Amino acid sequence: MTSVFATGSVADAIPLIILDPAGFDRWQEDASAEDRGMADLQKFTGALGDRALLQDGGRLRAVLIGWGEAKRRARGRFPLAAHRAHLPEASYRIAETPEDFDTLQEVTGWCLAGYSFTRYAGRPANAALLHCPKGVDAARITAMVDGITLTQDLINTPANDLGPAGLEQAVADLAERHGAALRVIRGDDLLSQHFPMIHTVGRAAAEAPRLLDLTWGDATAPKVTLVGKGVCFDTGGLNLKPGASMGLMKKDMGGAANALGLAHMIMALGLPVRLRLLIPAVENAIGAGAFRPGDILQSRKGLTVEINNTDAEGRLVLADALALADEETPDLMLCMATLTGAARVALGPDVPPFFTDQEGLAQDLAQAATAQADPLWRLPFWDPYEPMIEPGIADLDNAPAGGMAGAITAALFLRRFVENARSFAHFDLYGWTPVAKPGRAKGGAAQGIRAMLAVIEEGRWHET
Template sequence: MTLKFATDSSTAIDLHVVAKGATDSVPLTKQQRNWVNATTFTGALGTHCLIPDEDGQITAALVGWGTGSARARGRMLFAQYATQLPVGTYRIANTPEDFDADEQALGWLLSGYKFDRYVKPKSQGAALICPDGCDAARLEIIAHGATLAQRLIDTPASDMNPDDLEAAIRALADTHGADFAVTKGDALLDANFPMIHAVGRAAAVAPRLLDLRWGDEDAPKVTLVGKGVCFDTGGLNLKPGASMGLMKKDMGGSANTIGLAHMIMALNLPVRLRLLVPAVENSVSGNSFRPGDILHSRKGLTVEINNTDAEGRLVLADALALADEEKPDLLLCMATLTGAARVALGPDLPPYFTDDPALAAMIDCAAIQAHDPLWRMPFWEPYEPMIEPGIADLDNAPAGGMAGAITAALFLRRFVENAGSFAHFDIFGWTPVAKPARPKGGANQGIRALLNVIERRYQ
């Protein structure tokens, strides 16, 4: 399969999307209808029927659209047929009234993603002619950005360390003519990024801050900050093996902001984009930062370390402080930050935090329109004392383990004062069980909704 729509319709096979029990609505010859009836195809979701011609070649196909209640349990459900149908080019011939062509066509494209870096690529699968009324170029850009995020997450840390993450953003900058700067190793101390340095200094590959800028300098400033912990052992508070197995995905926040940055630049949105990624590995060595240490931050706030496995908020804090100094109109932070968020909402529904009700309303609306679910959670003020340890300004891992997603968000908010609007997204970055348009593995989460927000906010 491919992440582009087919353009040659000369051999395209007609594809009929059929609600359950509505096969009579499909324009078929008597012979074809007899064939469909013989196969017992009813239009149930997840089923399809191939109709042959006199030579046994496929001349049309019917795919099930099911019932409203069945469709309510999923999204991009049409995409499942991209992997079920035989190789060929398909053209949607007719659809039910509630068929969102943009959503379903994008889902078809996203189904073309396969992480095949270490295996022999399989042959291309079913291709789709872009449905009438859809913007093919736009959908292809979104699909590329979304699967770019997935591919970066799926790549193991052996090939996705801070050097490799830097190379990925540098390639993105080259593609779009963006400016790119790197602050690396001990230069982080000279440039006043002490917490990024502290978290990453024990690793074999030096920590760094990656900084991409693009767009008209007079345009509204939109800054994306993504957590780039390329692997997280937990540091001296070492994770157990079962918890370490998926830690290649701990740079999922950066991967998603990279994917979103691609969409913004490829669509040439009228903004001044900045992408900041603190790229580190949280490793164990003789110079690892320790429980009980007190770190100084770029903002001047001190942080008591009560768990070295709560490192993501530390590197993000320095990057957010830098972003905030520029007073962006919109500051968005994405991170695979807390297990508490997954306990609360599961892997498919990322929580987000913002104090801006207008921005929240836009995000909620965009999440529905883009079929990219997000759920607002509160910056709950009464929990502020939980992140104040007494011997430092902040505690990176409050005792007790309660409200972990909220206290982490409150921690990050302490480093943002000047942005016009700020939102933090605590994503999982992983699809544990394959679903239509979402293979098992690295996940894009929230970025299609955020693209919608940025377009509406700055149109």
């Protein structure tokens, strides 16, 4: 595990002095006239976003960071991280903070701000590295940042370099790194081993569909299963997407990428669980073998599904994977998918909804989302909408007419394939940051997985 923190002498690191307006007033009382003059010249008041470089003969000696008021900070995340790109490349340490400074969150944000995607062009991010403060678990933050970086890199990679085979390689690399076992079922073997919907969705593509099945940990430990949607590109199939809607469809494997990132965190930290990661990896393409509107598909679970829109394919491949996962009665099963536009209409790109019937798990996820600055918001498995996914001609409808409650009906569809898991939650992710923000580069996004990690570490899902 490569550390994301500065090494060497902490004493030689440049101090970051983080001040709100009241703290700045107190600082001025003891500061030298020269330092007060430099702060004044740079218009530093302690307001959120203020920054002043204190120099001595051209050498950077300290940095003042404005912390501002709580109501302004509530409008964003990781305010400290906003300064990283504007500082010279050097080693820094946190020297002074206000009372309401959340060290763990802000250090995490600073480390996340070091990400840049440079596979094809561009330059690495500014190497302004922070020494890990006392009392902060450096290994845990490093594992989280590594997992998030993996997630971002996978989503940012276009489908010509990350199709089903490329996603398989990414899982194989992760398995090798952590000593995990990997089983892969490809092509027509999906039919003989009873994964008909994964096969049907991916059979028209140049690269064969496949199911990636990674396992790690003590077989007797509590079972944690992650299921991630791995649609490496989504044309919409015969219900072809318009060009504007297809432009970002390299991110339609964002659920798989987030599941991979979380799996890395779990294994890197050696959590006492038996981990299983299931990814149906396909491309929803157009060709002679493409499935059609009006087709009725068999599923692994035995339920039949009427296809009313081939662009609602993610729930089909997830259904077979969820059915497999459910067969071994996991203690906790988490499903991640870039599933519906309805979720984005409801909550926007920053706040993914999640669905669960377990009240304790819902409370734990909500609390962890706040504590980790990794937002999630619960939407209901609304039972009165169940008839909307029952077409009559088959057991289930993959795309109910009318477009109402699209995120909920998709979640209800998935829930039909989960009966045995002791705790289950589904996350409808966007997987993309449209505009760069502190600690969050534009492009592929990890969403909710730091909160999920905290819940898995806490372990109450296993006790209930």
